[in-house]
Amino acid sequence: MRNEDKRGSFLERNRMRGAVMAALCGLLWWLGAGGLMAEITVTAGVDPGATSVGEPVQFSLTIKGSQKVRQPPAVEVEGALVQYLGPSMQTTLNNSELSVTMTHRYYITPQRTGDLTVPAVRVEIDGQPYQSQPVTIRVLEPGQAEAPEPNQGAQVEVEIPKRPVYIGESFPVQMRLLVPSEIRWAIQAMPDFDSESFLKTPFQNPQQQKQNRNGRDYDVLTFRSVLTPIKSGTIPIGTISFRIQMASQKKKASQPSPFGGIFDGFPFDAQPTVLQERTLKLENARMQVLDLPTEGKPESFRGAIGQFRFVASTNQARVKVGEPLTVTIQVQGEGNFDRIEVPPLVRPDGWRIYPPETSFAKADDTGRRGNKTFRLALVPEMAHQQTPQFEFSYFDPETAKYVTQLSASVPLEVVGSLPPVTRTEPASSAPVPAPKRAEEKPVHSEVLEQNTASVEVRAPWSASREFWGVQAGIAALVGVWVALRWSRNRREHAGVGPLLRKEAAAMQLRLKGTLDPAAFLRDAIRIVQLRASARCGQPVGAIGAQEAAGALALDETARRELMWLFELDASARFAGASVSVVLSEGERGRILELLERSVR
Amino acid sequence: MKRRLSFVAIAALTLVFVQPCPASPFEDGNAAFKAGKFSEAEGFYNRQLAEGGDTAALRFNLGKTREALGDPGGAMLEWERALRLSPTHRPSSLALASARLTSGAWVAPAHWWSFFKPESARGLEGWIASVGAWLLVGAVLGAWAWNWRTGALLLGGSGAFLLWLGFMWSRDVAWEADLALVRERSVTPRMAPADPARSLGDLAAGSRVRILGESAGWNRCALPDGSEGWILSKGIERIAPPQ
Numbered sequence: 106m107r108n109e110d111k112r113g114s115f116l117e118r119n120r121m122r123g124a125v126m127a128a129l130c131g132l133l134w135w136l137g138a139g140g141l142m143a144e145i146t147v148t149a150g151v152d153p154g155a156t157s158v159g160e161p162v163q164f165s166l167t168i169k170g171s172q173k174v175r176q177p178p179a180v181e182v183e184g185a186l187v188q189y190l191g192p193s194m195q196t197t198l199n200n201s202e203l204s205v206t207m208t209h210r211y212y213i214t215p216q217r218t219g220d221l222t223v224p225a226v227r228v229e230i231d232g233q234p235y236q237s238q239p240v241t242i243r244v245l246e247p248g249q250a251e252a253p254e255p256n257q258g259a260q261v262e263v264e265i266p267k268r269p270v271y272i273g274e275s276f277p278v279q280m281r282l283l284v285p286s287e288i289r290w291a292i293q294a295m296p297d298f299d300s301e302s303f304l305k306t307p308f309q310n311p312q313q314q315k316q317n318r319n320g321r322d323y324d325v326l327t328f329r330s331v332l333t334p335i336k337s338g339t340i341p342i343g344t345i346s347f348r349i350q351m352a353s354q355k356k357k358a359s360q361p362s363p364f365g366g367i368f369d370g371f372p373f374d375a376q377p378t379v380l381q382e383r384t385l386k387l388e389n390a391r392m393q394v395l396d397l398p399t400e401g402k403p404e405s406f407r408g409a410i411g412q413f414r415f416v417a418s419t420n421q422a423r424v425k426v427g428e429p430l431t432v433t434i435q436v437q438g439e440g441n442f443d444r445i446e447v448p449p450l451v452r453p454d455g456w457r458i459y460p461p462e463t464s465f466a467k468a469d470d471t472g473r474r475g476n477k478t479f480r481l482a483l484v485p486e487m488a489h490q491q492t493p494q495f496e497f498s499y500f501d502p503e504t505a506k507y508v509t510q511l512s513a514s515v516p517l518e519v520v521g522s523l524p525p526v527t528r529t530e531p532a533s534s535a536p537v538p539a540p541k542r543a544e545e546k547p548v549h550s551e552v553l554e555q556n557t558a559s560v561e562v563r564a565p566w567s568a569s570r571e572f573w574g575v576q577a578g579i580a581a582l583v584g585v586w587v588a589l590r591w592s593r594n595r596r597e598h599a600g601v602g603p604l605l606r607k608e609a610a611a612m613q614l615r616l617k618g619t620l621d622p623a624a625f626l627r628d629a630i631r632i633v634q635l636r637a638s639a640r641c642g643q644p645v646g647a648i649g650a651q652e653a654a655g656a657l658a659l660d661e662t663a664r665r666e667l668m669w670l671f672e673l674d675a676s677a678r679f680a681g682a683s684v685s686v687v688l689s690e691g692e693r694g695r696i697l698e699l700l701e702r703s704v705r
Numbered sequence: 706m707k708r709r710l711s712f713v714a715i716a717a718l719t720l721v722f723v724q725p726c727p728a729s730p731f732e733d734g735n736a737a738f739k740a741g742k743f744s745e746a747e748g749f750y751n752r753q754l755a756e757g758g759d760t761a762a763l764r765f766n767l768g769k770t771r772e773a774l775g776d777p778g779g780a781m782l783e784w785e786r787a788l789r790l791s792p793t794h795r796p797s798s799l800a801l802a803s804a805r806l807t808s809g810a811w812v813a814p815a816h817w818w819s820f821f822k823p824e825s826a827r828g829l830e831g832w833i834a835s836v837g838a839w840l841l842v843g844a845v846l847g848a849w850a851w852n853w854r855t856g857a858l859l860l861g862g863s864g865a866f867l868l869w870l871g872f873m874w875s876r877d878v879a880w881e882a883d884l885a886l887v888r889e890r891s892v893t894p895r896m897a898p899a900d901p902a903r904s905l906g907d908l909a910a911g912s913r914v915r916i917l918g919e920s921a922g923w924n925r926c927a928l929p930d931g932s933e934g935w936i937l938s939k940g941i942e943r944i945a946p947p948q
Contacts, residue, residue, distance in 0.1 A: 272901055304903055443904070553766055559757065576835055583846070
């Protein structure tokens, strides 16, 4: 009985398996036949949308929902050559839904400029007619480069809170750079954020991911930061600029590969793509920033905005007067921690407060969430029964209300009394309220007994008449002197003077090579006369020794030398023909030196 | 009888002409200070200031009074004013240095060119700059008119240095008019003239800032570290006393 039962159950199991297998086979056949795809769509697309004559573009006919169109549909374009490249099929399972997409690809090579229209392509599936939409191709002049959109589809976007924010409130912001995945690109630097209305924390390292938008794949780079508005109103966020390098869109090979498919253009279009630097900007984003309400603003409010919890604690239960009590204050939560200061004491009387030691532990990478800790020393100056109580206020932007929290106060024993010392101030600033006037009690005199003489405040030099008078006097003197000097120079360089000087200089150059003593003396005299004439304006022939000495303003020694030169020349000229003139080297040197002095 | 009459006359004349000389407000202030009546002392010193003019000793005593009244910022302000009147007033400089240490006041260090500015050069900064400028002009003219070379370089170099020094000293003097001191125990400079704007740290009483501008109860100030920030006007006061 048991064996029969077992055999029966075995047969039943085999029968079940067979039925499942049959069902699976049927399902696969049905799928193959396209029975599951209830909706069939046919779309056409061209990439790129603009080209020039002779440059092919790729035309794709996509049939979604069926793979029954095995034969390539006929595509004819007026004014262009069409070449079929081949089919491709894609099956995807998305949320338990199977979808089949079949794409037929063509190359369309324009033969003329202008707009070419690829007409609607008709296909028939299971006896039903379907057709794609017409597609237009812009064909530009050969010299006119194809004009793709400047950023090739790359874009910048910013994600800000939906609600209005308050002035001083820190809020997270995401700035995203989207670049189409088919473009090769590289980012040059962190984005540049230029704003007059917001303060920004440094950008964190970006996160990269892929995203599909409207059927196009994008590389998405997300930068996170925290912004704090410092102005109210509907204000522009500012300019967000990304400097990236992008490759130009890949140029198609002029002729498709006869092998089609993956061999298209290979290896002939393997020339390196050029990366071009581009700046992508977002400028028009605005957001609403509200002023903090003045109503209900507590006195202890110091600018903290967010949601916080606050606790103050000490581990000392007994302390002597004059000895420090260490209190730890912790503020936890989310908000603008950089504006959280030490909460003030509710009753500061009898406590001397020293500056705190502050630390902050971030709970996220932007520093909006975390734990800020103040460790501060308080010195009791009188007896107390309780630990000091602190008051912390913040503004909650979600409820738009101020929140005030008080720290717990626990029993504290303060023993002893403060020794009678001279009052001293705390070592530094402390979060105490307004300065409290000390009690008037006698102290040792430290003031000066004798008053000093009253000091007359002198007018600044810039307002002093004497100063500007002296400057004006000196300036006038210098101006007159410069004018006189300039006019003398001008006079000297006017008329024939410069020509005469030039001639004298040329003669002096030649003089060194003159060997004949008579000619040497004659030329030397001529040089002196030319220079004197240039100075005094008299004719050259009328210049004698006296006139030359006067015109050249020679000193006594030079004057004597000049007289000697003129006498030597006269004796040479008026001596008899039998007497030959002889000039020693020393005499030639004296004459040359005299001529040099006449220049000066 | 005659002797008696003459005695009465002398006594009457003594009563009329030899009355005790009334104490000055300065002395009254000192007396009040010694008695521990600091508010009264402050009143007397202020009266002396209005009636007798500004002196370094008076400012020093006023500072001491404010210190005793628990106003370290006000005390330091008065000692700064005393040093403006007399830069070598030793009691004021000592008191100021001590108070700065106590309060943690932050004062930007003086520039190196201030260290060798002699006391006699006070008020003559413009003259020094003008001498430098004229020397420079002389060097240029000498080179033009008489072909000076080394002389022009030496004269021009000295002139340029004097001109620069005079200019820097003059600039420092001009900036002194805008120097202010933190009066309150602590002020918080902020990046913008608004309470919630980002804090740039705290400045203790006595810290020196330079006022660059003003807007609705806030002053834009150059802070001791060279940066700029906005401080509530009520928290600071110019060192130059109001005229």
